[in-house]
Amino acid sequence: MTHPPAPEAIIRALREYSPRSLNIMEVCGTHTVSAFRSGVRSVLPEGYRLISGPGCPVCVTSQGQIDGAVALADVPDAIVLTYGDMLRVPGSNGSLADARARGRDVRVVTSAMEAPDIALASPGRQVVFLAAGFETTAPATAAMLSEAAGRGLRNLSILCLHKRTPPAVRALLEDAALGIDALILPGHVCVILGHAPFLFISEQYERPCVIAGFSAESMLLGVLDLTIQRARGETALHSVYPDAVKSEGNRKATELMDRAFVPCDSVWRGLGKISSSGMRLAPSLKDFDAELRFGVSPGEPPEPRGCRCGDVLRGRITPPECPLFRTTCTPAAPVGPCMVSSEGTCGAYFRFYKGGTVAWEIS
Amino acid sequence: MGDFLTLGHGSGGRLTNDLVRRITSVFPAPETPSAFEDCAYLPDGYAMTLDGFTVSPRVFPGGDIGKLSICGSVNDLAVRGVRPEWIAMGLILEEGIAEEEVIGYMRSAALVCKELGITLTCGDTKVVPHGAADGVFITTCATGRRETARNLGMHALRPGDHLILSRSYGRHGATIAAQRFDLDVPGLASDCAPLWEPARALLDIGGLRCMRDCTRGGTGTVLCEWAEGAGVGIEIREDDLPRDPDVLSVCDILGFDPLYLACEGCMIVAVSAEDADTVLSRLAQFAPCSGAADIGVVTEGHPGLVGMRTHIGGHRVVDMPVGEILPRIC
Numbered sequence: 001m002t003h004p005p006a007p008e009a010i011i012r013a014l015r016e017y018s019p020r021s022l023n024i025m026e027v028c029g030t031h032t033v034s035a036f037r038s039g040v041r042s043v044l045p046e047g048y049r050l051i052s053g054p055g056c057p058v059c060v061t062s063q064g065q066i067d068g069a070v071a072l073a074d075v076p077d078a079i080v081l082t083y084g085d086m087l088r089v090p091g092s093n094g095s096l097a098d099a100r101a102r103g104r105d106v107r108v109v110t111s112a113m114e115a116p117d118i119a120l121a122s123p124g125r126q127v128v129f130l131a132a133g134f135e136t137t138a139p140a141t142a143a144m145l146s147e148a149a150g151r152g153l154r155n156l157s158i159l160c161l162h163k164r165t166p167p168a169v170r171a172l173l174e175d176a177a178l179g180i181d182a183l184i185l186p187g188h189v190c191v192i193l194g195h196a197p198f199l200f201i202s203e204q205y206e207r208p209c210v211i212a213g214f215s216a217e218s219m220l221l222g223v224l225d226l227t228i229q230r231a232r233g234e235t236a237l238h239s240v241y242p243d244a245v246k247s248e249g250n251r252k253a254t255e256l257m258d259r260a261f262v263p264c265d266s267v268w269r270g271l272g273k274i275s276s277s278g279m280r281l282a283p284s285l286k287d288f289d290a291e292l293r294f295g296v297s298p299g300e301p302p303e304p305r306g307c308r309c310g311d312v313l314r315g316r317i318t319p320p321e322c323p324l325f326r327t328t329c330t331p332a333a334p335v336g337p338c339m340v341s342s343e344g345t346c347g348a349y350f351r352f353y354k355g356g357t358v359a360w361e362i363s
Numbered sequence: 364m365g366d367f368l369t370l371g372h373g374s375g376g377r378l379t380n381d382l383v384r385r386i387t388s389v390f391p392a393p394e395t396p397s398a399f400e401d402c403a404y405l406p407d408g409y410a411m412t413l414d415g416f417t418v419s420p421r422v423f424p425g426g427d428i429g430k431l432s433i434c435g436s437v438n439d440l441a442v443r444g445v446r447p448e449w450i451a452m453g454l455i456l457e458e459g460i461a462e463e464e465v466i467g468y469m470r471s472a473a474l475v476c477k478e479l480g481i482t483l484t485c486g487d488t489k490v491v492p493h494g495a496a497d498g499v500f501i502t503t504c505a506t507g508r509r510e511t512a513r514n515l516g517m518h519a520l521r522p523g524d525h526l527i528l529s530r531s532y533g534r535h536g537a538t539i540a541a542q543r544f545d546l547d548v549p550g551l552a553s554d555c556a557p558l559w560e561p562a563r564a565l566l567d568i569g570g571l572r573c574m575r576d577c578t579r580g581g582t583g584t585v586l587c588e589w590a591e592g593a594g595v596g597i598e599i600r601e602d603d604l605p606r607d608p609d610v611l612s613v614c615d616i617l618g619f620d621p622l623y624l625a626c627e628g629c630m631i632v633a634v635s636a637e638d639a640d641t642v643l644s645r646l647a648q649f650a651p652c653s654g655a656a657d658i659g660v661v662t663e664g665h666p667g668l669v670g671m672r673t674h675i676g677g678h679r680v681v682d683m684p685v686g687e688i689l690p691r692i693c
């Protein structure tokens with residue numbers, strides 16, 4: 001474990017290199033929030049632009065999937081368990097918070113592992129866990145399912161919303177119009193997946209990338225690493241993550257995932273359908289599939305009109321450039337998913353950015 | 364779907380403020396100067412406040428709903444320079460709850476009353492059918508007399524004033540979240556405590572502008588309300604915030620910003636620059652305020668906005684939270 005140098009030292013070094021322009025995408029929503037909370041953007045010298053990527057699992061959950069979740073909440077006697085920030089995401093028929101306000105039993109959990117206990121404590125009722133998130137939460141869902149299968153729980157099922165990070169990053173890089181020079185990858189995803197699934201970024205798409213932790217110091221160090229790579233004309237995958245990232249990742253977690261899920265195409269809000277970017281339950285776990293059990297399979301309704309989440313997620317525009325930003329679209333009444341989650345780019349801009357009149361303006 | 368209230372409307376941030384405005388607009392505005400604030404000054408030096416309490420779990424490290432129901436109302440009076448003297452209490456109890464449990468909460472409440480010399484004057488008890496309430500709901504109305512002639516309130520804020528936070532923030536919210544989400548944080552307990560004594564100790568300080576206890580919505584929300592309500596800017600310094608490692612660890616796991624977590628025994632004091640040290644030294648005499656710190660200033664620039672100079676030397680905006688504070692995925 002290495003201690004990052006003091007932030008002032010990193011910022012000084014960044015100033016020395018001072019590239020004419022360097023557009024960096026932070027792939028993960030946790031980086032987005034951390035950057036805003038700690039003011040990382042405001043200390044970057046001119047020329048740097050941090051662009052928020054698609055890495056908020058809530059934001060990219062499609063409207064159809066939310067509609068499915070709401071439909072499950074409407075099943076008589078059902079208990080729907082969800083991670084917190086999923087509650088407010090609008091579907092075409094309202095959000096899960098609206099369903100709860102209508103008297104549906106929607107409960108917030110922080111871990112998949114709570115589901116079996118709730119199912120056990122609620123005989124005669126159907127418990128549905130909304131399994132959302134990237135490779136960081138999917139292993140927990142997989143472990144929970146194997147426990148549920150072991151205990152023979154018949155009143156528990158999941159709506160599988162899990163998504164895979166690498167195919168989405170690849171889809172972004174395929175976009176020729178994408179103005180991204182370098183990428184910051186999330187440390188916690190890489191601890192699980194390892195380096196290998198992300199090597200294509202530097203090898204095939206020739207962009208420098210760095211695995212960084214979520215502290216401001218680690219992010220700044222990541223930016224410095226990318227700057228140096230760029231100055232030297234290198235394109236490699238480096239890591240400044242404080243914990244060791246093994247190149248093969250966490251075997252146990254990936255095996256669990258591979259046993260429980262098979263890749264499938266998946267719709268990302270704002271990005272559309274991306275092949276192999278989703279996870280479906282493996283045939284052996286079919287009995288736990290809530291969509292099959294309750295015959296819920298909503299279509300994919302069109303995205304809300306005027307919402308430019310797709311462009312935001314691709315780094316083409318910043319949220320204030322969306323005409324709905326702060327006018328019709330606010331965290332209290334979000335139009336698009338990027339406004340909903342605390343990690344969503346538009347939500348983060350809404351809370352932390354107040355336009356050009358104040359001292360801490362960000363660019 | 365705007366027709367239904369959601370839990371977000373009760374979280375103390377923007378949605379709550381808007382809802383309260385719609386509710387109070389139905390009534391004619393009263394003639395008292397501090398109409399429709401947390402605490403109202405009445406004629407002849409009296410003042411009054413009312414607060415409802417629901418908390419799950421009802422017992423938590425550092426207190427229970429009984430203690431909370433007295434501290435909450437007392438603190439609303441205290442920060443306006445009012446000595447709490449009388450309490451009226453309304454209980455809504457769910458059928459099936461153990462009487463012993465209820466009496467236990469009353470004992471905790473009575474203890475705080477005794478400590479502060481408060482008399483329970485009247486009350487009301489209702490038992491409702493199973494499912495019509497969640498265990499125990501308590502409403503308390505506290506009244507008392509002002510011990511300062513000054514109208515302490517955010518209208519008194521001036522650019523250059525210092526902001527003093529009486530202790531590390533977010534403890535109550537973090538404690539409840541840890542209990543609710545089953546996190547084991549051994550040292551963590553709610554800050555639930557009456558603030559009358561420390562608040563009283565500040566009343567004769569000439570440069571005292573206003574005080575507020577940070578409850579629902581946390582420190583960040585109070586600062587935003589001051590900036591917006593008084594039309595001033597506020598700038599705080601992250602490195603000077605009295606932070607608590609236990610609170611931060613809960614925030615780390617659940618993705619919360621500690622600035623928005625509820626407190627129940629923590630206040631912000633605004634004071635002229637000259638008198639800031641006096642406030643700090645007076646607060647230091649009281650155990651719950653031993654961590655008091657000077658955290659920022661009122662500014663002329665950026666009226667209506669709260670900014671924070673961050674640990675790495677950057678800037679960010681502190682905005683009012685919207686809706687329920689939810690744990691995030693990851």
Ligand code: SF4
Binds near residue numbers: 322335337
């Ligand atoms: S501001 Fe709202 S409508 Fe515009 S891109 Fe963001 S989420 Fe979509």
